Amino acid sequence: MSHLLSAAGLRVTFPGRRGAPAARAVDGVDLDIGAGEIVALVGESGCGKTTLARTLLGLVTPTAGRVTFAGEPLAYKAAALKAYRKRVQLVLQDPSGSLNPRHTVYDAVAEGLRIHGYAGDEREAVAGALARAGLRPPERFFLRYPHELSGGQRQRVVIAGALVLGPELIVADEPVASLDASVRGEILALLLRLRDELGLSALVVTHDLGLAWNIADRVAVMYLGRIVETGPVETVLTSPQHPYTRALLSVLPESPLPPVVLRGEPPDPARIPGGCRFHARCQVLASGEAAAVADRCRGEELPVLGGGAVAQVACHWSAGARPAEVTAAW
Known part of the structure; x- marks a missing residue:
């Protein structure tokens, strides 16, 4: 295409106002x-x-x-x-x-x-x-x-x-x-x-x-100024890879996922945290499920995703530590 x-x-x-960060x-x-x-x-x-x-x-x-x-x-x-x-x-x-x-x-x-x-x-x-x-x-x-x-x-x-x-x-x-x-x-x-x-x-x-x-x-899917997951709609919505995407999907009435309530509010875009920008609210990291990559989540920057049609995700957990099971199709 x-x-x-x-x-x-x-x-x-x-x-920013009065010398505050941009x-x-x-x-x-x-x-x-x-x-x-x-x-x-x-x-x-x-x-x-x-x-x-x-x-x-x-x-x-x-x-x-x-x-x-x-x-x-x-x-x-x-x-x-x-x-x-x-x-x-x-x-x-x-x-x-x-x-x-x-x-x-x-x-x-x-x-x-x-x-x-x-x-x-x-x-x-x-x-x-x-x-x-x-x-x-x-x-x-x-x-x-x-x-x-x-x-x-x-x-x-x-x-x-x-x-x-x-x-x-x-x-x-x-x-x-x-x-x-x-x-x-x-x-x-x-x-x-x-x-x-x-x-x-x-x-x-x-x-x-x-x-x-x-x-x-x-x-x-965009979070705090950056696209964190992208791909064909069937791929992303039947098998979401990023914890943020999973949280957004979980609140839909027809979703097979257990409801996820994200902690707190999105960070200030003038003070974007280091590492994965979602880590402070990540339900997977908070539960200990992502313990193997916790240090990377908090300190290692993720690359910008390409703009094309291929399914991509910016997440240390999904890239290596996540179990192999996928979400059931809707």
Whole structure:
């Protein structure tokens, strides 16, 4: 599979206040997204996944590393970023906050066309985007306002606004988190249909591994600024190798794993611990099961995982000391 978007050695730091250490929000990430591939970026709040997504969109300039799209490095000049954002679109979590309450559905979807100086038939383009997003007949929605729509319809309008420019990749940040459970499946099915019909690629940012299971081809699990496990979704979610991934999976209702309650809060990204960055909260290390590699966990840095499709894990225990059994498939 050819890579549509790639990040290599990506780092994003934010200066601390009053001489405090800089916060390492993204601390060495390699990530590839193939043409027509859906990748789920999963992790707790504060792990850096939204900062990583914003960096891939060109909204944040990386401190180090590079982003390439279709083989070309991303340039951080206004004209280059404007052209790039026509090809890579953002779908935000809260459709109510994404839509101007004073704009009709037509104007909300047409906004991108007007920003980019679209020279074709605007009405036809807006109608086509609304229809692809599942709002049919589209003309029935042109003059409606956001408050006249259901939550699912508003999210479809946001998706239509992203589709109207014909992007090759969308970045969806918690795309169903604010929706009722009955509507979430419809929006996920829509994203899958758009991938199949348009060849659209997607990076779906979420805290929910259950969502990743339903929509993604590949999953990347992020903790404290770095990807700690990645691979095909079936591989990672049926046989999780990293204790953090196992903890995230254990709280899902359908999980075969015993529930794991992680101790404490994630460390401050300005004071990332040495060794494995998860070791202070690791349930395997705390139980003594990882005693053979305990010193390495606390003191030996783990390498940055590659961004490709091969299953990989950044964990001393999984690399050598873990027993051979695997988790039962769901």
